[in-house]
Amino acid sequence: xxxxxxxxxxxxxxxxxxxxxxxxxMTGYYRTKQPACVDSVLSQMRAGPNADPSxxxxxxxxxxxxxxxxxxxxxxxxxxxxxxxxxxxxxYGAGLTEDAQKFAEENQITATLxxxxxxxxxxxxxxxPSSNAADNDLLIGxxxxxxxxxxxxxxxxxxxxxxxxxxxIAMRMGFMKSKFGPNMTVEGRDNVMARMACDKYQCKxxxxxxFRVLTLASGFWALQSLSSADDGIKKTxxxxxxxxxxxxxxxxxxxxxxxxxxxxxxxxAVFKPEAKxxxxxxxxxxxxxxxxxxxxxxxENLEPAGKVFEHIDAYVKAGKKLK
Numbered sequence: 001x002x003x004x005x006x007x008x009x010x011x012x013x014x015x016x017x018x019x020x021x022x023x024x025x026m027t028g029y030y031r032t033k034q035p036a037c038v039d040s041v042l043s044q045m046r047a048g049p050n051a052d053p054s055x056x057x058x059x060x061x062x063x064x065x066x067x068x069x070x071x072x073x074x075x076x077x078x079x080x081x082x083x084x085x086x087x088x089x090x091x092y093g094a095g096l097t098e099d100a101q102k103f104a105e106e107n108q109i110t111a112t113l114x115x116x117x118x119x120x121x122x123x124x125x126x127x128x129p130s131s132n133a134a135d136n137d138l139l140i141g142x143x144x145x146x147x148x149x150x151x152x153x154x155x156x157x158x159x160x161x162x163x164x165x166x167x168x169i170a171m172r173m174g175f176m177k178s179k180f181g182p183n184m185t186v187e188g189r190d191n192v193m194a195r196m197a198c199d200k201y202q203c204k205x206x207x208x209x210x211f212r213v214l215t216l217a218s219g220f221w222a223l224q225s226l227s228s229a230d231d232g233i234k235k236t237x238x239x240x241x242x243x244x245x246x247x248x249x250x251x252x253x254x255x256x257x258x259x260x261x262x263x264x265x266x267x268x269a270v271f272k273p274e275a276k277x278x279x280x281x282x283x284x285x286x287x288x289x290x291x292x293x294x295x296x297x298x299x300e301n302l303e304p305a306g307k308v309f310e311h312i313d314a315y316v317k318a319g320k321k322l323k
Contacts, residue, residue, distance in 0.1 A: 025037040025040055025041070026041060026055070026056075026059055026141065026144040026145075027144055027226070027229065027230065029059070029144055029145055030143075030144060030145060030146050030147035031147070035070065035073065038060075038063070038070070038074060039077070041056060041059070042074075042077065042079060042083050042086075045080075045082065045083050045086060046079070046080045046082070046083055047080070047082075048080070048082045049082065052134055052137060053086050053089075054134040054135075054137035054138045054141065055137040055138070055140055055141035055144075056086060056090075056141060057086060057089050057090045057093055057138060057141065058090075058093070058124060058137065058138035058139060058140065058141030058142040058145075058151075059090075059141035059142065059144055059145045060074065060086070060087060060090035060094075060141075060145075061090040061091075061093040061094040061124045061138075061141075061142065062094075062124065062141070062142040062145035062146050063145050064090055064091055064094040064096060064099070065094045065095070065096070065124065065125075066145075066146065071096075071099075074087065075087060075091075075099075075103055081109075084103075084107050084109055084112075085109065085112050087103065088100055088103055088104060088109060088112060088113060088116065089116055089121060091103060092113075092116050092117070092121065092123075093121060093122065093123055093124045093138070094123075094124055095123055095124070095125060100113060100116075101113065122135055122138060124138065124139075124142055127139065127154070128154050128157060128158070129154065129155055129158045129215055129219060130158060130212060130215065131208045131209075131211040131212040131215055132211070132215060133211075133214060133215040133218045133219070135215070136155050136215060136218060136219040136222060139151040139152070139154055139155050140152075140155070140222060140223075140226070143232075143233070147232055149232050149233070149235075149236045152223060152232070152233055152236045152237070153236060153240070155219045155223065156219070156223070156236070156237070156240045158212075158215065158216055158219065159216060159220075159240075159247055160244070160247070162212070162216060164246070164250060166201075166209075166212070166213055166216065167216065167247065167250055168250045168253065168254050168304075168305065169197060169200075169213060169217075169302055170213050170216030170217040170220055171217075171220055171250065171251060171254040172193075172254050172257065172258070172299070172302070172305075173193060173197065173213070173214075173217035173220075173221075174216075174217045174218075174219075174220030174221040174224060175254065175255070175258045176193060176258075177217065177218075177221045178221050178224060178225060179258075186265055188269065189265070189296070189300065190300070192300050192301060193300055193301075193302065196300070196301050196302045197210065197213055197214075197302060198210055200302060201213055223236075223237045224237065253305040253306070254305055256305065256309070257299055257305035257308045257309070258299075260295060260299070260308045260309055261295070261296060261299040261300075261308060263292075264292040264293075264295035264296040264299070264308070265292075265296050267288060267289075267292040268289060268292045268293050268296055271285050271286075271288045271289040271292065272289055272293075273286075273289070295308050295309075296308075
């Protein structure tokens with residue numbers, strides 16, 4: 001159980017990482033199409049894997065599919081064994097099987113190609129994310145190479161077929177990751193969100209459901225993060241949720257719940273017993289702490305968005321004020 005949770009948290013931290021993409025200039029490539037950018041991306045990978053390579057694979061696969069001249073230039077670049085294997089997966093993902101076979105033979109990595117063919121990684125033209133967050137990365141990389149928002153729409157389409165509960169929880173986890181990092185935990189609070197998702201979706205017996213939530217959450221976080229600097233992603237992301245009444249309501253509910261959570265957390269920090277040590281505590285302070293702690297816990301434990309508001313609303317109706 002613990003190993004699965006650690007893997008899930010690592011997945012949320014590594015997959016769909018716009019920060020990594022910014023460092024190697026991929027995010028702006030489709031505007032400039034500068035070969036130096038591709039060279040920089042591959043140079044940074046020379047030493048071997050330090051993160052999931054799916055975004056780079058999608059990036060290269062899209063270039064290989066649409067630019068024969070740039071494909072040939074990239075394939076002829078001097079590269080480490082690891083970078084050669086990445087290029088090979090990208091050729092396979094682009095559906096260029098003859099090119100993949102030729103590249104494997106020329107670089108004496110036919111055994112690697114055989115492994116790729118056995119594992120059958122996703123083909124860029126047809127991949128639609130469901131329970132594998134690496135598919136999100138693949139499509140984000142392809143978008144960075146092309147500026148084609150169809151790749152972003154395919155990531156978001158995963159929400160369309162998710163039920164209300166799963167979609168809302170994925171949004172909540174995405175909001176928390178954006179605010180507090182891959183652990184989705186505020187300093188001083190228990191790290192419970194990933195564990196609660198694991199329990200709720202029976203991760204030990206039905207891991208596909210659990211990993212679908214993580215795939216939705218990481219895609220939501222990545223696109224929301226990237227949209228701050230990319231107008232195409234921003235318009236596609238906001239338009240997708242605005243134009244679907246069901247998802248629009250879920251988004252609004254989870255956004256409001258996040259705001260209520262931040263209010264509750266701030267008040268918990270002020271009125272928690274340790275903060276009042278050595279001071280004359282008032283009975284009202286204890287009630288404030290109790291009510292706000294219940295609201296924060298409801299959010300962290302993946303209770304419905306309305307529950308978070310109910311605890312705060314009950315406190316306000318009792319004649320209290322949010323201080």
